[in-house]
Amino acid sequence: xxxxxxxxxxxxxxxxxxxxxxxxxxxxxxxxxxxxxxxxxxxxxxxxxxxxxxxxxxxxxxxxxxxxxxxxxxxxxxxxxxxxxxxxxxxxxxxxxxxxxxxxxxxxxxxxxxxxxxxxxxxxxxxxxxxxxxxxxxxxxxxxxxxxxxxxxxxxxxxxxxxxxxxxxxxxxxxxxxxxxxxxxxxxxxxxxxxxxxxxxxxxxxxxxxxxxxxxxxxxxxxxxxxxxxxxxxxxxxxxxxxxxxxxxxxxxxxxxxxxxxxxxxxxxxx
Amino acid sequence: xxxxxxxxxxxxxxxxxxxxxxxxxxxxxxxxxxxxxxxxxxxxxxxxxxxxxxxxxxxxxxxxxxxxxxxxxxxxxxxxxxxxxxxxxxxxxxxxxxxxxxxxxxxxxxxxxxxxxxxxxxxxxxxxxxxxxxxxxxxxxxxxxxxxxxxxxxxxxxxxxxxxxxxxxxxxxxxxxxxxxxxxxxxxxxxxxxxxxxxxxxxxxxxxxxxxxxxxxxxxxxxxxxxxxxxxxxxxxxxxxxxxxxxxxxxxxxxxxxxxxxxxxxxxxxxxxxxxxxxxxxxxxxxxxxxxxxxxxxxxxxxxxxxxxxxxxxxxxxxxxxxxxxxxxxxxxxxxxxxxxxxxxxx
Numbered sequence: 288x289x290x291x292x293x294x295x296x297x298x299x300x301x302x303x304x305x306x307x308x309x310x311x312x313x314x315x316x317x318x319x320x321x322x323x324x325x326x327x328x329x330x331x332x333x334x335x336x337x338x339x340x341x342x343x344x345x346x347x348x349x350x351x352x353x354x355x356x357x358x359x360x361x362x363x364x365x366x367x368x369x370x371x372x373x374x375x376x377x378x379x380x381x382x383x384x385x386x387x388x389x390x391x392x393x394x395x396x397x398x399x400x401x402x403x404x405x406x407x408x409x410x411x412x413x414x415x416x417x418x419x420x421x422x423x424x425x426x427x428x429x430x431x432x433x434x435x436x437x438x439x440x441x442x443x444x445x446x447x448x449x450x451x452x453x454x455x456x457x458x459x460x461x462x463x464x465x466x467x468x469x470x471x472x473x474x475x476x477x478x479x480x481x482x483x484x485x486x487x488x489x490x491x492x493x494x495x496x497x498x499x500x501x502x503x504x505x506x507x508x509x510x511x512x513x514x515x516x517x518x519x520x521x522x523x524x525x526x527x528x529x530x531x532x533x534x535x536x537x538x539x540x541x542x543x544x545x546x547x548x549x550x551x552x553x554x555x556x557x558x
Numbered sequence: 559x560x561x562x563x564x565x566x567x568x569x570x571x572x573x574x575x576x577x578x579x580x581x582x583x584x585x586x587x588x589x590x591x592x593x594x595x596x597x598x599x600x601x602x603x604x605x606x607x608x609x610x611x612x613x614x615x616x617x618x619x620x621x622x623x624x625x626x627x628x629x630x631x632x633x634x635x636x637x638x639x640x641x642x643x644x645x646x647x648x649x650x651x652x653x654x655x656x657x658x659x660x661x662x663x664x665x666x667x668x669x670x671x672x673x674x675x676x677x678x679x680x681x682x683x684x685x686x687x688x689x690x691x692x693x694x695x696x697x698x699x700x701x702x703x704x705x706x707x708x709x710x711x712x713x714x715x716x717x718x719x720x721x722x723x724x725x726x727x728x729x730x731x732x733x734x735x736x737x738x739x740x741x742x743x744x745x746x747x748x749x750x751x752x753x754x755x756x757x758x759x760x761x762x763x764x765x766x767x768x769x770x771x772x773x774x775x776x777x778x779x780x781x782x783x784x785x786x787x788x789x790x791x792x793x794x795x796x797x798x799x800x801x802x803x804x805x806x807x808x809x810x811x812x813x814x815x816x817x818x819x820x821x822x823x824x825x826x827x828x829x830x831x832x833x834x835x836x837x838x839x840x841x842x843x844x845x846x847x848x849x850x851x852x853x854x855x856x857x858x859x860x861x862x863x864x865x866x867x868x869x870x871x872x873x874x875x876x877x878x879x880x881x882x883x884x885x886x887x888x889x890x891x892x893x894x895x896x897x898x899x900x901x902x903x904x905x
Contacts, residue, residue: 454641457608461628461635462655462710472654476645 320538323531335532343509344517344533347425351500351513352493355432359489360482363440368474370441371448382445388437396434397502400427423505428513431499436489443485447478480554487551491544495537559584560605560714560746565614567600567770574600575611575770582714582748587740589761590750593793597770598750599718605748606716607631618713634707634745638719640699642691648702649687652677655710677705680739697728704736708745717749721756733760754794758782766790788901791831798837798875800830800847800867802900809900812869816846820900827903832895835860835878839885845892849875854887861885865893 293301325332335341366385370378388396403409404421414421421427455477459469475482497515504511512520514533521530562580566573574597582588590598603609605616607628616623623631642651652674656665665673678684681701691699700720707715720736721729737760740747751757757764758778766773766781766789774786785791792799803810805825809818818830842848849865852874856862860878863885867873877893879885 454637454639455643457628458635458637458641458706459643459654459658461606461608461633462658462706463629464654464658465629468658473643 317538317542320531320534323527324535326531327528331528332532332535335526335529336536338529340509340512341517341529341533344512344514345536347428347510347512348494348514350425351428351432352490354429355436355493356486356490358433359436359440360486363437363444363485364482366441367444367448370445372453385438385441388435393435393496393498394502397431397499400430400434400503404430422503423507424511427503428500428511431503432493432496435496435499436492439489439492440482440485443481443488444478447481451477480551484548484551484555487544487547491540494540559617559619561615561617561620562601562605563615563617565601565604565611565616567597567604567609567611573770575604578614578767578770578772580765580772580775582746584746585744586746587737587760587762588748589757589764590748590767591754591757591764591794592752592767594752596767598752598767601767602716602718602748602750605714606633606635608635632710632713634710634712634715636700636703636707636715636717636720638722640691640703642699642703642706644691647688647690648678648683648694649674651691651702652706652709654706673709677709680708680743681705695728696724697732700724700732701735704739708743712745715745715747717747719751720749721751721753729756736760758794766793768793785831785899788829788831788903791899791901796834796876798830798832798834798877800832800873800875801903802828802830804828804900804902811847818846818895818898818900823900823902829901829903830895831899831901833897834862834876836895836897837875837877837893838896839877839879839883840892840894842890842892845894847875847893848890849893851885851887851889851891854885865891 336345366381369375370382401408401422404414404427405411406415406422408422421430455473456469459473460466464472494513495515496513497519500513501516501519504513504516506512506516506520508517508520514537518530518533518537521527521533560582562578562582565575565578567575578597578601580601590601592598600609604611607623607626607630610624618631628635643654646654653670656670656673659665674687675684678687681704683698683701683705686694686698686702691702694702704715704717704720721732724732733756749760758781761778763775764778764781765775768789774781774790776784776786781790782794785794791797800811802816803826804820804823807820808815809820809828809830810816811830820828847865847867847869849867851863852866853864854861859881861881861883863877863879865875865877867875868890875893885891
């Protein structure tokens with residue numbers, strides 16, 4: 288039974304405000320992105336996406352997202368495992384540290400890596416002697432993205448693993464399963480939906496990250512520009528249509544993520 | 559046979575087990591009975607190999623088990639909350655222990671199927687084979703957990719509060735069923751419980767544990783009729799407990815000698831333990847205690863009367879009297895124990 292205490296005009300007003308807000312701040316911008324992208328028709332749109340620099344940016348973004356998501360998947364599982372399965376000193380400190388990337392500005396996240404691996408940085412001399420480029424090169428972009436996206440997987444896993452407890456694993460081991468077998472047959476299947484959910488959010492953030500990547504990238508066109516950086520450059524150079532064309536891909540990613548997230552949430556409830 | 563020798567376990571400063579000794583004979587059904595936090599589950603987990611003691615040893619048929627992992631000990635463990643694998647069907651749950659075998663011990667698929675079907679028949683749940691754990695009732699889950707543990711043909715079956723999370727009716731059914739099952743397959747079994755009724759009804763021998771120490775080991779009859787310590791007397795069955803003092807073999811209550819045998823208990827403060835049905839109503843003259851009947855209640859073969867004792871501490875005791883007794887509320891009566899136990903109070 289809906290609550291009928293408010294008179295109809297008040298209800299319509301409240302619903303109207305909410306819908307108008309969503310429309311102006313969420314739907315309209317999204318619509319604008321696609322409208323601008325296709326403002327000169329489909330061929331110029333495809334041409335803009337087929338530009339070598341745009342293609343390089345897309346490739347780099349995919350590479351960075353793939354590397355950082357894989358690393359976060361593995362490290363996130365290990366960290367969640369350690370935190371939920373063992374008692375050790377400094378556990379609460381570790382739990383707090385996991386959230387650090389959420390509370391720190393992405394620009395600082397990028398700067399940290401410049402300070403560590405840049406020419407004047409802590410490891411700068413060491414790296415220069417061996418001719419290894421990290422900052423203003425792909426490894427730096429991956430590192431910065433890794434840092435920014437680290438919490439997504441771990442934070443999905445910890446509450447679930449805490450709630451599920453250790454008993455199914457103990458049961459598996461008492462039935463003669465090896466540690467590895469227990470992990471792949473019991474632990475992993477039990478957290479698979481949460482893991483996928485974390486990966487999805489992690490991926491969306493990895494592809495869209497601007498601030499941290501901007502600091503460490505060096506903006507070398509066709510080499511160290513990810514999609515968000517490429518869009519900024521195009522926009523600053525008044526190539527609006529091309530900028531929105533690339534932006535439309537990111538917007539599409541957001542929509543796909545949203546749908547996948549809704550579907551996953553249904554499965555998550557079942558675990 | 560399983561030997562537990564001098565097992566000690568601490569969690570930080572908390573002493574969960576101190577110097578526990580126990581022999582479990584082959585084919586026996588043993589209950590570890592104690593209040594929560596007494597260390598009984600810790601003992602079970604140490605026998606299983608899910609926990610390790612700080613001191614002492616565990617022997618399986620005379621061989622040190624502490625150097626062996628849970629898997630190598632070949633124990634069937636049934637968890638309080640079942641711990642069924644939630645993403646596997648009932649069939650796959652039971653088959654798990656067979657499928658993880660390696661090398662020469664590995665079974666062919668047909669053999670696995672035959673064995674699992676046999677086990678599901680044993681627990682009378684063959685028709686649930688394709689269901690998932692969350693589609694089963696608590697009692698069904700418990701039986702599947704048991705079938706899963708039996709699949710590896712364990713040398714010993716360890717059950718942690720096997721009926722703890724079931725409602726009263728299912729608990730009673732399952733208890734009878736487990737006893738029948740044990741009579742059929744005779745696997746050495748140890749179960750943990752805080753429910754005395756469960757322990758007394760089911761077990762061949764009961765191990766009473768309190769604060770990490772074994773208070774008594776004996777048949778259900780032993781621990782009920784000849785409790786070794788005041789804890790056992792109070793924990794198992796009902797007891798009337800009265801504070802007394804003992805001096806040179808003379809037992810006094812409220813400063814007055816009451817003519818009971820001190821049963822060899824040393825001088826000092828003690829406690830008199832009587833079962834409610836072992837207290838006889840007698841004339842006030844020459845009675846052990848005198849008191850005022852404040853309340854009579856209860857249906858069935860016996861009535862329960864509450865008696866406020868005539869004493870400084872104003873104790874109230876509950877006594878069972880036959881239905882035919884003519885005691886009425888407001889009456890002053892005398893009480894004398896037919897059977898009793900006296901224990902020294904710890905100083």
